[in-house]
Amino acid sequence: MNKPNIVLRAPVFSQSGYGAHSRDIAISLWNSQKFNIAILPTQWGGSTNTADTIPVKDKEVLLFMCNNVIHKYVPFIFVHVGIPPEFTKVGNLNVGITAGLESNKIPKEWVDKCNLMDLVIVPSNFQRDVFKNSGVTTKIAVVEEGVDTSIFNNNPVNSDVFVYKLLDDLPCEKNLLGVGQWLQGGIGEDRKGIGLLLNLFVKTFENNKKVGLVLKTQISNNSSYDYYHVQQRIKSIKGNALYPKITLLHGNLTDEEMAIVYKHPKITGFVSLTSGEGWGRGIAEAVACDLPVAVTGWSGHMHFINPKYFNVIDFDLKPVSKGALSTGFFTPDMIWAYPNIEDAKKKIKDLIDNEEENRKKAKEAGEIFRKSFSKESTYSKLIDLFSNLSQSLISKSSLGNILTLDKV
Template identity: 30%
Template sequence: MASYGGSIMKKKILLKGPILTRSGYGEQARFALRSLRSREDLFDIHIMPLDWGRTSWISLIDEERKWIDDTIEKTIAYVQGGGKYDISLQVTIPNEFERIATTNIGYTAGIETDRVAPVWIQKGNEAVDKLIVVSEHSKQVFENTQVTAQNGVTGEIVDDYKLNNPIEAVGYPVKSYNNLPELEINTTTDFNFLVVAQNGPRKNIPNTIKWFVEEFADDENVGLILKSNLSKNCLMDREKMFHDLKEFLNHLPEHKCKVYLLHGDMTDEEMHSLYVNKNVSAFLSLAHGEGFGLPIFEAAYSSLPVVSVVWSGQADFLVHENKTMCY
């Protein structure tokens, strides 16, 4: 860090990511921003916002949102004036990494399977100088993946092409709130599982519902609360989600257990109040894999019992008190 006349010259850092979206990567980008804002004595922060699929954008207008909006305007003016950056922190999937600053850091949720795509290894070596991932699972998969690649200049085939740049795993922090709102959840069942996930293939929602119904078909006192959406938290999404869920349940065998749909935009405080709600008994996740598994993590540190598989990102924190892994 350069110093002139006793004052420190701040590094200009560009945070690129879906910082305004209701998504896992959006939460990851906001976590990165809060960390950077804690050291504004060192960094002059600029923001390049990205869309993230069809996910909604955050609607809450608070101090952080206003600061982000003002910083985006500052960034646009700086870039249009030909400004350059010392550092970029790119919160996205690796195939979108690019060299846009003197030093480039890729910050990704990583991978939910047991290997990464060749282009991710290539981008990790060529487009950034360091990788940060959110779990030891993701870190190990990056480190252990070897692919066959061809040198673009010489044409030479390399059989053991792998990540050569440094990689570090940094997990999410625990959030704490003094006054959580009390959510009124109207259920008619005594014991209720909570599922929090977007309705997509990786989250395995159809099988989760199917297996729940098969297991508790004859128990009228067990319910499944599904906090989900298809892509957004709007009325049209809710109507489509409700219709699809009803049709899916109608094709399952007759059952007494209940499935509830919880849909719509919720603040962080409201989500955390859900984990401690008197009508929520346990958290359930049967996803095929997670880069980290933030809702699982939030449920676990909120003291809500968790039912999940010990595979992928959540294996970082799903442990017994004696530090052995849960099964």
């Protein structure tokens, strides 16, 4: 019996959240052995391509699917991973997969494009509700972005790896970790809150020689140009003060290397002062590695962040910052979260002052998370969804509703 055909348009080689999610989707569908898959690779913004850091086996499979041919005049499911304005009806059935928008609503253009699809898939209940409340009437399914728990877990790591040795050389025994792209906007305006985290850390631990901050960040890619400008941003906030120590990690790290960062004994806790997330991949990876977390208490990551185990930071919902406004994305009528500064200071200091208790709670939470949100558990939902869609595809094709790959 022929396998159902899927054409996947996605940034499978991009170093970005969308890139990692695209690879997970493609490999999960491939491993199910239930589908015939062809990939149309796309670029994601100005992000760096990561072919060199993708495991060899996965890269070979992805390249095979990129070269695979879905023959003309056969029915297929067209799947687009990206933002809704890019969604198009190409296949017999059309699916849009998106992380959504990190605010309380999505633009009308997004709504209209979503309503062209037969199915829209989002990663969290938060995003499902945002899409519905904004006017999306097509079917919406929630499929979480599963974490590879064979990598992101509480198992011991290899101390001979370069990244481990690099962190071993940190001058402070206790260090907080911030991870994420340093997006547009001034302090308190960039969505990931990188500038705010740096500013708050410098003020909270002024002249403190015992506590450091490790930032894994970039502005758009991993070029030396980008590295220089990240350094300039750090200097503009920190000034010439020697303490507290700030360590910048910039460049490609494999999943295995990132897991080492999360699990290194000198990394005391993970901090995110985000204004909003669709899912929060970095936060999820930290939780999977039993790392204590302090995070703004609003949006997609609250799908898996339980205040019982983590330092959830109070917030106010206000209009999206002017520095983050962008045509077709964030508009003045949208709101997102602003972490309460005093509560953020309190919750961040607690990660340092009560490390033992926080690690105990994080260990319990990590065990729960790995059972609920492993790749195997979450992407089984995706496979079931596409298996059911395939049955609909067979029904549609029997009515002669067949398009060709020429229209892709």
